[in-house]
Amino acid sequence: MAGHEVSVRLTVDGTARQVDLDPRVTVLDALRDELGVMSVKKGCDHGQCGACTVIVDGRRILSCLALAASYDGADVTTAAGLGTTDHLNPMQQAFADRDALQCGYCTPGQVCSAVAMLEEARAGMPSHVSPDVSDTTVDLTDAEVRERMSGNLCRCGAYVNIVRAIQDVAGQDVARAGGGAA
Amino acid sequence: MTTLEPRMLEPEAPAAADAAPTGHDRMRVDAPAKVTGTAPYAYEQPVEEPLHLFPIVATIALGRIAEIDDADARALPGVRLVLTHANAPRIRVRTDAALTILQSSEVHHRGEIIGAVVADSPRVAREAAALVRVTYDEQPAELGFSIDDPRATVPRRVNAFKHGSYERGDADAGLTRGTLVEADYSLPMEFHSPIEPHAVTAIWHDVSALRPRSTRLTMYDTNQGTGGHGALLAPVLGLLPTQIEVISPYVGGSFGTKGWPWPHLVLVAMAAKRLTGRPVKYAMTRQQMFRTVGHRPASKQRIRLSVEADGRLGAIDHQSWAPTSRLRSYVDQTVSATRMMYDVADLRTIHHAVVQDAAPGSFMRAPGEFSGMFALETALDEAAHAVGVDPVDLRVRNEPAQDPETGKPWSTRNLVACLREGADQFGWAERQPVGARRDGEWLVGLGVASATYPNMYFVPNRAGVRFTGGRYVVELQASDIGTGAWTVLPQIAAEALGVGVDLVDADIGHTGLPWAIPAGGSVGTFAWGDAVVAAARKFRRTHGEHPDEGDHVTATGRMPRGSRGYSRHAFGAHFAQARVSTVTGEVRVDRMLGAFAAGRIINPRTARSQLIGGMTMGLSAALHEEAHLDERFGHVVNGDLAGYHVAAHADVGDLEAITLEEHDPWFGATGAKGIGELGIVGAPAAIGNAIFNASGVRLRDLPFTPDRLFDAWGQPTASGTRATSP
Ligand code: FES
Ligand code: FES
Secondary structure: OOOOOEEEEEEEOOEEEEEEEOOOOEHHHHHHHHOOOOOOOOOOOOOOOOOOEEEEOOEEEEHHHOEHHHHOOEEEEOHHHHOEOOEOOHHHHHHHHOOOOOOOOOHHHHHHHHHHHHHHHHOOOOOOOOOOOOOOOOOOOHHHHHHHOOOOOOOOOOHHHHHHHHHHHOOOOOOOOOOOOO | OOOOOEEEOOOOOOOOOOOOOOOOOOOOOOHHHHHOOOOOOHHHOOOOOOEEEEEEEOOOOOEEEEEEEOHHHHHOOOEEEEEEOOOOOOOOOOOOHHHOOOOOOEEOOOOOEEEEEEEOOHHHHHHHHHHOEEEEEEOOOOOOOOOOOOOOEOOOEOHHHOEOEEEEOOHHHHOOOOEEEEEEEEEOEEOOOOOOOOEEEEEEEOOOOOOHHHOEEEEEOOOOOHHHHHHHHHHHHOOOHHHEEEEOOOOOOOOOOOOOOOHHHHHHHHHHHHOOOOOEEEEOOOOHHHOOOOOEOOEEEEEEEEEOOOOOEEEEEEEEEEEEEOOOOOOOOOOOHHHHHOOOOEEEEEEEEEEEOOOOOOOOOOOOHHHHHHHHHHHHHHHHHHHOOOHHHHHHHOOOOOOOOOOOOEOOOOHHHHHHHHHHHHOHHHOOOOOOOEEOOEEEEEEEEEEEEEOOOOOOEEEEEEEEOOEEEEEOOOOOOOOOHHHHHHHHHHHHHOOOHHHEEEEOOEOOOOOOOOOOOOOHHHHHHHHHHHHHHHHHHHHOOOOOOOOEEEEEEOOOOOHHHOEOEEEEEEEEEEEEEOOOOOEEEEEEEEEEEOEOOOOHHHHHHHHHHHHHHHHHHHHOOOEOEOOOOOOEOOOOOOOOOOOOHHHOOEEEEEEEOOOOOOOOOOOEOOOOOHHHOOHHHHHHHHHHHHHOOOOOEOOOOHHHHHHHHOOEOOOOOEOOOO
């Protein structure tokens, strides 16, 4: 495949990056293998676990299912872009406060997913458990949070704490708070 | 029985700096790094100009490699090395058959590693591996096993040094007293499935060809214990343990799969040896996680027990059948908990193993206890129903005064308190007769099961304490696999040193530190803790209250003298509320409560997380987890997370853990017991027993999927109604 590289520009956690890629490379592998951005994790590479969740142009995506070549020009936020260890995003702070993690490997994906999920709920997007899909105000019950977060597996079993953490910050504008670029 | 005060583990405000360092909430010290994704896991350790490896694996279950054609792979630009048994380094010390890879043309199981490609990029390595054409001379493989399998043998010892068989009294005579309860149970093959797959980067530094002992191997790995991995890999790689540096500061979950070195580590080290000086990286795919990194072997069990009208057990005969790999034997200690759990005079317990041409199994969270207690605690529910005794009362009535297996006194045993307190807090008194509670299409019921996990602390550990920069550092080869060791070990050290916890750091997760056993068998906190306490006390004795920069001691922690005179276990009780849809057969778990007596709780916040994590994995096993091994071809049919389901957010409702005050000096200086495995033991039985209380359907095979409910009810008709409905 050598010689068939494509040039891709990405803004990653607020920094403009450019890289020449094998067109088979996913956003996930571009971040981890080509750009050294390790704040996004690989758990399955097949859209089955959610560990690779990042926020692209405001929406959460599974970066293992996104070819980098088709994301030229995209604005990508990973967990490291939402906050820093000294200045956590409120969602990250809530995860720490509620011990919503154990091994921590699913955690960056959970955090990105949760932040974007709250935006989706705020925008009135229904879920499988919403009683009325035409209702544009979402009552973010625990069942709603669980349903909307079910793409993010946590094998350590921190689910009940993750839901509490998300409920702690639900209603706050977490996507724009904190130290990051989102 | 002492009266015990339950304590809620709901995280409280972190302790003030002047509070006693242990017994209080301490926020996970690695939480900021983990929530920002900046804690470096194995694959993420920065190395210069890495090469990338992709393995070649056998596509037959048994036979020989006839020919390997790697011409196309070698021709691909960017390929640096194709490694097969034809050109691999020789392994002279064969300590572990599963690690002895690429030494012959023999294939022992499907998915076995038979080669590798190393290339400039992961893509090229993977593409090239697919271009390697392997032809085989295939032989028929033995796969599949059954209860009363004629090929079965009884191992002398099974995992954790437990006896293969054990009897007391006269089980056959005892079974004739009272009501006989008899049934078969099964658990499927399960996979640990940590969200971080195995990953390793190896760098072989050949310092001087003239001085072979100057060779160094660096491995950035993800494992439960760096020293153990180094020691086990060294002879296979022709090195001394001191020549291997293993670095594993953060581990993205394990549950047993990263507790023992697997063949991919040998493979990557071999490749690194051929490509001296260049880092060789390998990130296992999720599909490969279902091949060569262990699993919980399936088990089939038969229990026969007799029960008197008052709920007293007469006798128990508990036997298990399980597959074991011809390549390397591994048998779970499935029936061992039955030996000590209840006051039963007449008992027979036997493990049977059936050799298979399959990949080796291994320990997975609470090996043995998990499988055996599913069957036993379900059978006890059947016994309670058979004689009309409340299932909590039945367990209390069979409480043994001392360990019925060894005759030793209990160090502490507060199972009854867990059952009583759990029942109170859960609202057990609201439990209705079988099938009596209906909520629309749903039948709702409550279930209970006991939990236990033994003390697995067998070998002494060492730890160091160093004073530097005005702070103390506690040093040992411990590993934090999500348990909280980074957070808890400084708490233990701070208490023993008499300083605030904020003055103590941990240095763990790499070799070159004092020896400590891997994080397994739920011993980490209390066994490492013993060494930490010993080192802290020695530090104060040696260097006093006002140490100088660089002062340092190392000390050994040993099991408390006299502890072998006691039977040492942790206990707990699970309560579950399940609902069963009469329309779809779906099972939902509305709520679960675990009440545990697990010694002194060092950090309630991380302890609760481990306990609810175990319960969640138990719920996952109850509802979803089931790997299907194709007995014709030897592969796992559903080998990824789309096919092998684990619990997701939406599966887990209201789930809580409480612990009872307990301090067990016979576990060690901290008074703590192990909690990593306790939370999963018995959880599926509590759910199954709740399903029975809800629906009258007794499910004895995990997982409790809708088809099993329908099988019990009769097949659904074309119109969607059932021939027989509850
Ligand atoms: S790595 Fe993308 S969903 Fe698992
Ligand atoms: S914290 Fe380990 S997988 Fe979620």
